[in-house]
Amino acid sequence: MYVTRPLSRYLADTKATAEPPPEGPGSGFLVVLDEATEQASTLCCGLCLDPRVRRLPFPQNRQLSVRQGNSSDPLEGFGKCIDVISEILGMVLDVDSGRAPGAGKYVAPPDYVMFLPVIGQPLSSGRYYVVKVYGKAHRVSACSKEEDRTECCFRSFPTHVKPRAFDHGDVYQQMQVQQYREGFKAAAVASEGIPPDYLLKKGWTVVAMAKPKYHDLADDARGVDSALRDRMPDLESLGVPPAVAVVVGRWYVPFLFVKGDGERRLKDQVRKSMFYKMTMEQSWELIYSRENTHLQGSSSTKAAEITVTATVRRFTALLGGSGTTAVQAGVPQADGGAMWFRAAAAATTCVGVVGLDMVLWERMRWEVEKGGRWVAATGNGDEERIQRTERRDDGLGHWSKFGCYLLVERFVLRRMDGTVALTCEFRHTDKIRAKWV
Numbered sequence: 001m002y003v004t005r006p007l008s009r010y011l012a013d014t015k016a017t018a019e020p021p022p023e024g025p026g027s028g029f030l031v032v033l034d035e036a037t038e039q040a041s042t043l044c045c046g047l048c049l050d051p052r053v054r055r056l057p058f059p060q061n062r063q064l065s066v067r068q069g070n071s072s073d074p075l076e077g078f079g080k081c082i083d084v085i086s087e088i089l090g091m092v093l094d095v096d097s098g099r100a101p102g103a104g105k106y107v108a109p110p111d112y113v114m115f116l117p118v119i120g121q122p123l124s125s126g127r128y129y130v131v132k133v134y135g136k137a138h139r140v141s142a143c144s145k146e147e148d149r150t151e152c153c154f155r156s157f158p159t160h161v162k163p164r165a166f167d168h169g170d171v172y173q174q175m176q177v178q179q180y181r182e183g184f185k186a187a188a189v190a191s192e193g194i195p196p197d198y199l200l201k202k203g204w205t206v207v208a209m210a211k212p213k214y215h216d217l218a219d220d221a222r223g224v225d226s227a228l229r230d231r232m233p234d235l236e237s238l239g240v241p242p243a244v245a246v247v248v249g250r251w252y253v254p255f256l257f258v259k260g261d262g263e264r265r266l267k268d269q270v271r272k273s274m275f276y277k278m279t280m281e282q283s284w285e286l287i288y289s290r291e292n293t294h295l296q297g298s299s300s301t302k303a304a305e306i307t308v309t310a311t312v313r314r315f316t317a318l319l320g321g322s323g324t325t326a327v328q329a330g331v332p333q334a335d336g337g338a339m340w341f342r343a344a345a346a347a348t349t350c351v352g353v354v355g356l357d358m359v360l361w362e363r364m365r366w367e368v369e370k371g372g373r374w375v376a377a378t379g380n381g382d383e384e385r386i387q388r389t390e391r392r393d394d395g396l397g398h399w400s401k402f403g404c405y406l407l408v409e410r411f412v413l414r415r416m417d418g419t420v421a422l423t424c425e426f427r428h429t430d431k432i433r434a435k436w437v
Contacts, residue, residue: 002253003021003221004029004222005219007059008036011040017123025359028117030252031060032218051209052206056123058128058206064115064207065111065206066198066204110207111132126178127177129174129256140167140256143161143195158200172190175187183204183206216416221252223251225248228246229282233245233246246282251277252277253278254276255274257356257360258355258357259356260352261421277415279412282408284407284408286403287310287406304391311385315426315427337358338357341355356422401437408426408428
């Protein structure tokens with residue numbers, strides 16, 4: 001899960017890129033091209049915005065295009081020669097080519113990509129997953145291997161591999177980007193790796209699209225607010241609607257870590273949500289209540305002592321938003337490096353399936369176990385029986401209503417349009433509060 005930082009922060013202080021990602025598995029940074037950076041990057045005495053990305057790190061809230069340097073593509077030089085020869089012949093023979101000068105020039109098309117920082121690495125490492133946003137259905141570029149070189153005409157050439165499905169554990173899907181003159185160069189993180197063809201030449205440049213391609217990716221994700229989380233929500237008076245859940249953590253999740261979203265194809269999933277919003281919420285759940293029908297006063301000892309008996313499910317998962325659908329068998333299923341949440345067979349609505357990359361699931365588990373001492377029982381999702389005695393020790397024996405509440409921490413995964421894809425609820429059986437009215 002990624003937290004956000006403004007690009008202006010790193011342009012003002014390059015040492016800030018050495019900041020390690022937040023504690024926990026699957027942590028990383030997303031860089032947001034903010035207004036301060038745009039105002040500082042201008043051309044023509046401030047009349048025009050400079051679309052070039054000239055320094056690392058790369059922003060993730062804009063679609064980027066990788067363009068080859070002047071000498072990086074041999075066809076571009078060949079095209080220029082043909083264009084010059086055509087112009088000379090036209091002047092010598094007094095023949096109008098019928099084209100505007102330079103119209104026949106070959107221009108290598110740009111490669112549209114997203115540079116996503118590698119999880120667990122500071123931005124100063126320059127490590128990225130490079131996602132092709134056109135062509136290969138938003139798959140991740142991968143390095144080829146030295147051993148796969150092809151021999152031809154007494155020379156060896158790299159055999160470039162096609163972009164493939166994301167695997168955060170595949171080191172061949174990681175590129176290390178460095179500054180090179182007025183552009184950049186890429187190297188494989190794998191010792192025997194060779195970058196893909198469009199990143200192989202040194203000196204390629206990066207241009208940011210004028211309009212935000214990935215809308216609503218804002219600099220508002222700071223991870224967990226530990227102080228707010230430790231404080232826990234206030235218990236409201238009984239007999240009124242429950243209080244709104246308190247948001248104690250915010251992150252963004254790139255689509256690569258959401259293996260499935262309903263029945264959508266990957267292309268449709270990306271069009272719907274390139275990033276997902278992940279929030280961590282806290283609320284109290286009523287597990288036992290009683291009314292004092294006798295309205296006994298302080299002289300009654302029994303009236304101020306109640307035995308609580310309740311059965312709770314320690315973990316539940318729900319698919320969708322309003323009209324949520326329970327997950328099959330109450331628990332997700334691990335398969336192929338992902339945790340899959342499938343609708344129960346009895347579901348009346350077809351909400352399909354949602355799959356989370358295993359590192360994302362591990363991060364959620366790590367977060368609740370760290371903050372609330374939540375420990376998965378054998379057969380995750382099993383019910384637990386709670387038995388305890390609550391006493392009123394404030395010296396006021398009179399009461400009319402009693403409620404026993406349990407703390408629930410939930411992760412809510414939302415698409416960028418605000419619709420809910422998945423809700424995972426963890427109930428902390430060690431955090432129980434009583435309320436006397």
